[in-house]
Amino acid sequence: MLCNTAFRGSLCALALIAISLGGCSGSDEPTKPKAGVVDPNAPPPPTPEQISKRVITELGLDQPLPPPGSRLNSATRGTTLEMFKRQHTELSKTPEGQAALKMIQKVLEDRIAAYEAGEFWEHILTYTDAFAIFQPTSKKYERVKEKAMRELRRPRVTVKGLPEVEGHKMAFLNIYIPLTSETFNERLSIGEEAHGIKVLGVFGNDRGVRLEFLETGERYIAYLKSQE
Secondary structure: HHHHHHHHHHHHHHHHHHHHHHHHHHHHHOOOOOOOHHHHHHHHOOOOOHHHHHHHHOOOOOOOOOOOOOOOHHHHHHHHHHHHHHHHHHHHOOOOHHHHHHHHHHHHHHHHHHHHHHOHHHHHHHHHHHHHHHHHOOOOOOOHHHHHHHHHHHOOEEEEEEOOOEEEEEEEEEEEEOOEEEEEEEEOOOOOOEOEEEEEEOOOOOOOOEEEEEOEEEEEEEEEHHHO
Protein backbone atom coordinates (compact mmCIF):
# COMPACT_ATOMS: atom_id res chain seq x y z
CA MET A 1 0.00 0.00 0.00
CA LEU A 2 2.81 2.38 0.89
CA CYS A 3 4.54 1.52 -2.37
CA ASN A 4 1.46 2.36 -4.41
CA THR A 5 1.05 5.69 -2.65
CA ALA A 6 4.67 6.60 -3.31
CA PHE A 7 4.31 5.61 -6.96
CA ARG A 8 1.24 7.77 -7.43
CA GLY A 9 3.05 10.67 -5.76
CA SER A 10 5.93 10.33 -8.22
CA LEU A 11 3.52 10.39 -11.17
CA CYS A 12 1.89 13.56 -9.87
CA ALA A 13 5.25 15.25 -9.43
CA LEU A 14 6.30 14.35 -12.95
CA ALA A 15 3.03 15.69 -14.34
CA LEU A 16 3.48 19.00 -12.54
CA ILE A 17 7.02 19.34 -13.87
CA ALA A 18 5.85 18.63 -17.43
CA ILE A 19 3.06 21.21 -17.14
CA SER A 20 5.51 23.76 -15.75
CA LEU A 21 8.01 23.18 -18.52
CA GLY A 22 5.35 23.30 -21.19
CA GLY A 23 4.06 26.60 -19.89
CA CYS A 24 7.56 28.12 -19.88
CA SER A 25 8.37 27.07 -23.44
CA GLY A 26 5.07 28.42 -24.72
CA SER A 27 5.58 31.82 -23.10
CA ASP A 28 9.01 32.23 -24.76
CA GLU A 29 7.62 32.08 -28.32
CA PRO A 30 6.57 35.43 -29.86
CA THR A 31 2.96 35.73 -30.83
CA LYS A 32 2.67 35.47 -34.59
CA PRO A 33 0.15 37.73 -36.34
CA LYS A 34 -2.60 35.87 -38.11
CA ALA A 35 -2.52 35.85 -41.90
CA GLY A 36 -4.53 38.67 -43.43
CA VAL A 37 -4.67 40.71 -40.24
CA VAL A 38 -3.47 44.31 -40.66
CA ASP A 39 -1.24 45.68 -37.94
CA PRO A 40 -3.06 48.77 -36.63
CA ASN A 41 0.29 50.32 -35.66
CA ALA A 42 1.85 49.96 -39.12
CA PRO A 43 2.31 53.22 -41.11
CA PRO A 44 -0.04 53.69 -44.09
CA PRO A 45 1.34 52.68 -47.50
CA PRO A 46 2.69 55.54 -49.67
CA THR A 47 0.21 57.21 -51.98
CA PRO A 48 0.69 57.26 -55.77
CA GLU A 49 1.64 60.95 -55.47
CA GLN A 50 4.34 60.16 -52.92
CA ILE A 51 5.66 57.26 -55.00
CA SER A 52 5.77 59.30 -58.21
CA LYS A 53 7.54 62.20 -56.52
CA ARG A 54 10.24 59.87 -55.17
CA VAL A 55 10.77 58.10 -58.49
CA ILE A 56 10.78 61.34 -60.51
CA THR A 57 13.62 62.57 -58.30
CA GLU A 58 15.51 59.27 -58.58
CA LEU A 59 15.21 59.39 -62.38
CA GLY A 60 16.35 63.02 -62.50
CA LEU A 61 13.20 64.18 -64.26
CA ASP A 62 12.90 67.18 -61.94
CA GLN A 63 16.40 68.49 -62.70
CA PRO A 64 17.08 71.63 -64.80
CA LEU A 65 17.80 71.11 -68.48
CA PRO A 66 21.49 70.69 -69.35
CA PRO A 67 23.47 73.54 -70.94
CA PRO A 68 22.95 74.04 -74.71
CA GLY A 69 25.00 71.63 -76.79
CA SER A 70 25.31 69.05 -74.02
CA ARG A 71 25.82 65.47 -75.08
CA LEU A 72 24.65 62.20 -73.54
CA ASN A 73 27.23 59.44 -73.88
CA SER A 74 26.31 55.79 -74.46
CA ALA A 75 27.20 54.71 -70.91
CA THR A 76 24.88 57.30 -69.36
CA ARG A 77 22.19 56.39 -71.88
CA GLY A 78 22.38 52.72 -70.90
CA THR A 79 22.28 53.48 -67.17
CA THR A 80 19.30 55.80 -67.60
CA LEU A 81 17.26 53.23 -69.51
CA GLU A 82 18.06 50.51 -66.96
CA MET A 83 16.78 52.78 -64.19
CA PHE A 84 13.52 53.33 -66.07
CA LYS A 85 13.09 49.59 -66.68
CA ARG A 86 13.73 48.75 -63.02
CA GLN A 87 11.27 51.33 -61.73
CA HIS A 88 8.61 50.31 -64.23
CA THR A 89 8.91 46.63 -63.30
CA GLU A 90 8.71 47.34 -59.57
CA LEU A 91 5.83 49.82 -59.70
CA SER A 92 3.73 47.64 -61.99
CA LYS A 93 3.25 45.16 -59.11
CA THR A 94 0.77 47.27 -57.10
CA PRO A 95 -2.27 49.45 -57.88
CA GLU A 96 -0.59 52.41 -56.18
CA GLY A 97 2.53 51.88 -58.28
CA GLN A 98 0.52 51.64 -61.49
CA ALA A 99 -1.19 54.94 -60.69
CA ALA A 100 2.23 56.48 -59.97
CA LEU A 101 3.51 55.29 -63.36
CA LYS A 102 0.87 57.38 -65.12
CA MET A 103 2.06 60.47 -63.26
CA ILE A 104 5.71 59.70 -64.07
CA GLN A 105 4.85 59.21 -67.75
CA LYS A 106 3.29 62.67 -67.88
CA VAL A 107 6.48 64.25 -66.50
CA LEU A 108 8.57 62.18 -68.94
CA GLU A 109 6.55 63.46 -71.90
CA ASP A 110 6.98 67.06 -70.72
CA ARG A 111 10.71 66.37 -70.57
CA ILE A 112 10.80 65.05 -74.14
CA ALA A 113 9.03 68.19 -75.36
CA ALA A 114 11.60 70.36 -73.58
CA TYR A 115 14.49 68.38 -75.07
CA GLU A 116 13.03 68.77 -78.56
CA ALA A 117 12.60 72.52 -78.09
CA GLY A 118 16.22 72.77 -76.93
CA GLU A 119 17.51 70.48 -79.71
CA PHE A 120 19.04 67.97 -77.30
CA TRP A 121 19.00 65.21 -79.88
CA GLU A 122 20.93 62.55 -77.95
CA HIS A 123 18.67 63.11 -74.94
CA ILE A 124 15.61 62.71 -77.17
CA LEU A 125 16.81 59.30 -78.35
CA THR A 126 17.24 58.14 -74.76
CA TYR A 127 14.00 59.49 -73.34
CA THR A 128 11.80 58.41 -76.26
CA ASP A 129 13.20 54.91 -75.66
CA ALA A 130 12.28 55.37 -72.00
CA PHE A 131 8.73 56.27 -73.07
CA ALA A 132 8.60 53.00 -75.03
CA ILE A 133 9.13 51.16 -71.74
CA PHE A 134 5.83 52.68 -70.52
CA GLN A 135 4.01 52.40 -73.88
CA PRO A 136 5.76 49.74 -76.02
CA THR A 137 3.18 49.81 -78.84
CA SER A 138 2.85 53.60 -79.09
CA LYS A 139 4.10 55.40 -82.20
CA LYS A 140 3.66 58.83 -80.67
CA TYR A 141 7.35 59.81 -80.83
CA GLU A 142 8.38 58.15 -84.09
CA ARG A 143 8.63 61.49 -85.91
CA VAL A 144 10.63 63.10 -83.11
CA LYS A 145 12.98 60.13 -82.89
CA GLU A 146 13.56 60.08 -86.66
CA LYS A 147 14.34 63.79 -86.55
CA ALA A 148 16.83 63.23 -83.74
CA MET A 149 18.52 60.40 -85.65
CA ARG A 150 18.81 62.58 -88.75
CA GLU A 151 20.29 65.47 -86.78
CA LEU A 152 22.80 63.15 -85.15
CA ARG A 153 23.87 61.81 -88.53
CA ARG A 154 24.58 65.36 -89.71
CA PRO A 155 28.35 65.94 -89.36
CA ARG A 156 29.59 68.67 -87.04
CA VAL A 157 32.41 70.35 -88.94
CA THR A 158 35.18 72.68 -87.83
CA VAL A 159 37.50 74.21 -90.44
CA LYS A 160 41.14 73.89 -89.42
CA GLY A 161 42.55 75.74 -92.42
CA LEU A 162 41.86 77.04 -95.95
CA PRO A 163 45.21 76.98 -97.74
CA GLU A 164 45.93 77.30 -101.45
CA VAL A 165 47.42 74.05 -102.79
CA GLU A 166 48.72 74.24 -106.37
CA GLY A 167 46.30 77.02 -107.14
CA HIS A 168 43.30 75.27 -105.64
CA LYS A 169 41.58 76.18 -102.41
CA MET A 170 41.59 73.28 -99.94
CA ALA A 171 39.53 72.89 -96.81
CA PHE A 172 41.18 71.14 -93.88
CA LEU A 173 38.20 69.84 -91.92
CA ASN A 174 37.60 68.17 -88.58
CA ILE A 175 34.40 66.12 -89.03
CA TYR A 176 32.52 64.68 -86.05
CA ILE A 177 29.51 62.33 -86.43
CA PRO A 178 27.44 62.57 -83.21
CA LEU A 179 25.43 59.39 -83.81
CA THR A 180 28.53 57.17 -83.92
CA SER A 181 30.95 59.40 -81.97
CA GLU A 182 33.42 59.11 -84.87
CA THR A 183 35.90 61.86 -85.76
CA PHE A 184 37.67 62.32 -89.09
CA ASN A 185 40.26 64.76 -90.40
CA GLU A 186 39.89 65.39 -94.13
CA ARG A 187 41.38 67.61 -96.84
CA LEU A 188 38.67 68.42 -99.39
CA SER A 189 38.58 70.74 -102.35
CA ILE A 190 35.51 72.59 -103.58
CA GLY A 191 32.91 70.11 -104.88
CA GLU A 192 34.30 67.08 -103.06
CA GLU A 193 32.21 64.88 -100.73
CA ALA A 194 33.04 62.87 -97.62
CA HIS A 195 31.10 61.42 -94.66
CA GLY A 196 27.77 62.65 -95.94
CA ILE A 197 28.73 66.26 -96.69
CA LYS A 198 29.78 68.18 -99.79
CA VAL A 199 31.98 71.29 -99.83
CA LEU A 200 30.15 73.93 -101.87
CA GLY A 201 32.55 76.82 -101.54
CA VAL A 202 34.37 79.27 -99.29
CA PHE A 203 32.33 81.52 -97.04
CA GLY A 204 33.24 85.20 -96.71
CA ASN A 205 36.88 86.23 -96.61
CA ASP A 206 38.14 82.74 -95.71
CA ARG A 207 35.89 82.68 -92.62
CA GLY A 208 34.71 79.14 -93.32
CA VAL A 209 33.13 76.89 -95.90
CA ARG A 210 29.60 76.33 -97.18
CA LEU A 211 28.49 72.70 -96.84
CA GLU A 212 25.59 70.54 -97.94
CA PHE A 213 24.27 67.65 -95.85
CA LEU A 214 23.57 65.18 -98.64
CA GLU A 215 20.89 63.19 -96.79
CA THR A 216 18.50 66.13 -96.57
CA GLY A 217 19.96 68.76 -98.91
CA GLU A 218 20.35 71.12 -95.95
CA ARG A 219 23.06 73.73 -96.40
CA TYR A 220 25.03 75.24 -93.58
CA ILE A 221 28.31 76.97 -92.79
CA ALA A 222 31.30 75.56 -90.95
CA TYR A 223 33.67 78.20 -89.58
CA LEU A 224 37.36 78.40 -89.05
CA LYS A 225 38.21 77.76 -85.42
CA SER A 226 39.34 81.39 -85.06
CA GLN A 227 36.03 82.65 -86.51
CA GLU A 228 33.64 80.73 -84.26
